[in-house]
Amino acid sequence: MRKKILVTGGAGFIGSHLCKKLLEENNEVLCLDNYFTGSKMNILPLLDNPMFELIRHDIVNPYIAEVDEIYNLACPASPIHYQHNPIQTVKISVMGAINMLETAKATGAKILQASTSEVYGDPKIHPQVESYWGNVNPIGERSCYDEGKRCAETLFMDYHRQSQLKIKIIRIFNTYGPNMHPNDGRVVSNFIVQCLRNEDITIYGDGNQSRSFQYVDDLIEGMTKMMATPNEFIGPVNIGNPTEFTILELAQAVINLTNSKSKLIFKRLPMDDPQQRRPDISLAKDKLNWTPKIELEEGLKKTIEYFDILLKKNN
Ligand code: NAD
Ligand code: UDP
Numbered sequence: 001m002r003k004k005i006l007v008t009g010g011a012g013f014i015g016s017h018l019c020k021k022l023l024e025e026n027n028e029v030l031c032l033d034n035y036f037t038g039s040k041m042n043i044l045p046l047l048d049n050p051m052f053e054l055i056r057h058d059i060v061n062p063y064i065a066e067v068d069e070i071y072n073l074a075c076p077a078s079p080i081h082y083q084h085n086p087i088q089t090v091k092i093s094v095m096g097a098i099n100m101l102e103t104a105k106a107t108g109a110k111i112l113q114a115s116t117s118e119v120y121g122d123p124k125i126h127p128q129v130e131s132y133w134g135n136v137n138p139i140g141e142r143s144c145y146d147e148g149k150r151c152a153e154t155l156f157m158d159y160h161r162q163s164q165l166k167i168k169i170i171r172i173f174n175t176y177g178p179n180m181h182p183n184d185g186r187v188v189s190n191f192i193v194q195c196l197r198n199e200d201i202t203i204y205g206d207g208n209q210s211r212s213f214q215y216v217d218d219l220i221e222g223m224t225k226m227m228a229t230p231n232e233f234i235g236p237v238n239i240g241n242p243t244e245f246t247i248l249e250l251a252q253a254v255i256n257l258t259n260s261k262s263k264l265i266f267k268r269l270p271m272d273d274p275q276q277r278r279p280d281i282s283l284a285k286d287k288l289n290w291t292p293k294i295e296l297e298e299g300l301k302k303t304i305e306y307f308d309i310l311l312k313k314n315n
Contacts, residue, residue, distance in 0.1 A: 004066065006030045006109070008059050008100060009073035011038030013180045014114070014172075016046075017216050018071060021224060023049055030065060034058040037076045042179045059096035060088075064103050069227060070111040072100045075149075077116075079142065079270060080185035086144035093148025094155070101159045104166075112168040112227050113156050115236060117277055118146045119171060127244075127278040130171070130236050140272040153236065166231050170223055173240025173279045177216030177299065178306035182314075188213060191251055192300075192307045195260035205269030207248035212278045214241040215299030218292035225288040233287050240279035241292040250296075257300055 005022050009015040010031030015038065022029050023046060031043060032055045046052045057063050059074045075092050076082040082089045097113065104111040120128045121136030136146045159165040176188035184190075194201045222239040245253070251264060284290050 002026055002028060003068040004028045004030070006032060006065055006067045006070045006103070007073060008032045008071070008096070009038065009075065009114075011035060011040060011043050012073060012077075013038075013042070013177070013184070014175060014216060014219065015073045016042035016179050017177070017220050018073070018223065019043060019046055019052065021220050023051055027051065029053070030055060030067065032057050032059070032063065033074065037078070037081050037181065037184070039181065059099055060091045062099045062102065064106055066107050067103075067109050070100055070104055070109050071114070071223070071227070072097065072111060073114045075114070078185040079145075082145040083141055086141075089144040090148045093145070093152050097152035097155045101155060101165065105159065105163055110166040110168070110227065110231070111156075112170065112223070113152055114223075115153050115169050115171045116145075116149050117171055117173040117238070117240065117279065118142070119150050119153065120277075121146060122272060122274040123277065126276055127242065127280040128238065129280040130238060130283055137272050141270070142272045160234060167234050168226050168229070169234065169236040170226050170239045171236050172219060173214055173238065173277065174211045175214045175216055175219045177303050180303075182307065182310065187211070187247060187250065188300075188303065189307070191254040192258070192304055193311070195254050195258040195262050196304070196308055196311055198261045200265040201251050201255070201262045203247060203251060203264050203266050205273065206266070207251065207264075208246050209269075209273060210244045210246050210276045210278070211250075212241050212244045213250070213296055213299070214239070214292055215294035215302070218294055222284060222288060222290045225290050229287060237283050237287065238279040238281055239284060239290075240281065242279055242281055243295065244276075244278040245296065253296060253300060254304075257297070257304055
C-alpha cells in the first residue's frame, strides 16, 4: 500500500538517496530541508515525479503533516559543518527531534532517527556493540554533534516509554557515495576530489586512525528494512560496513583508483578525533536480515565516477 512519508534532510547526501528509493517503492514523499548542507541538485531528478513534494523548512521550528512514517535525517553531518555553528547543531539535534516526535505523536506516524556511531565517541570497546555506552567528551568541539545526537536518542526513548510512540533508532557508521557535496569536508569526498584535481591529500594526524566505510546503497537498504520491522523492535541498531581501514589505506586506495599524482601532506589531528571505529553488526544481521554488500573498491569506483563527472561539469 502506498504510504505518505516525511524525510527531513531529504536534499542532503543520504536523504536524496532515501527519497529516490521510497519513490521507486511507489510511496508519496515529502522532502523537508532548509538547504544548510544539502542541495536542490541532489533531488533535481525527483522533481518531475508528482508523488514528490519539496518543502523548505528548518526543523528547529515545528512542522506538522499527516504522514505514515518519518525519517529524521536533518542535521549537518560533517565535522567542519556541524562545528561551524555548534549552538545551532545542538538546536537541530534536540529541538528538531522534539518537533518531529511531536509530529509523530500528533499523527500516529512511525518515526526513525538517523543516529550515529559518534554516540560511542572515542570508543574503548572495539568493535562497537549497541550495548556500549560510549566514551564521549561532553565539553569538546565535537560535543555539539555527539551529545546532540545522544540527547535525541534519549528523547526518542522517552517519547516511546511515556507516549507509546512507534520509534526506530539506527546508528549509522561512516557512509559515502554519490551526492556528497564536493566541499563536504568528510574524508572520502575530500580524498577523491583532491586526487581528481591532483592536489595534495590532507591526512589529519598520522593517518593510522581507522574507520569502516559503508556505501550509501547498503545504508538505504538497512534503513528501510529497519523501518519495516515489527513495532516491538526499536533498536538502537548499528548500520555500517565492518571492514576497517586506516586513513592511510583509504588514501592509497583512492590514489590507485584515480591514477592520481597527488602527494600526502600531514595536518593537525582535530580535537577528540576517534582513534578507531568499526561496527558490530550482529544485531542488524539477526533482526533485519541485513549485511552490507558493497566493498570499498566497488563503492569508491562508483563515487569517483560521480565526482569525475561533477568536477568536469563545474570547470
Ligand atoms: P548532509 O549534510 O548531506 O545532509 C543533511 C541534510 O539536512 C542537508 O540536506 C541539510 O540541508 C539538512 N538540514 C540541516 N539542518 C537542517 C534544519 N535545521 N532543518 C532542515 N534541514 C536541515 O549529511 P548526511 O551525510 O546526508 O547525513 C544525514 C543524516 O545521517 C544526519 O542526521 C547525520 O547525522 C546522519 N549520519 C550520517 C553519517 C554519514 O556518514 N553520512 C553517519 C552517521 C550519521
Ligand atoms: N580526515 C583526514 N583528512 C581529511 C578529512 C578527514 O585525514 O581531509 C580524517 C579525520 O581526521 C578522521 C577520519 O578521516 O580521522 C574520518 O573523518 P570524517 O570527517 O570523514 O568522519 P568522522 O571523523 O566523523 O568519522
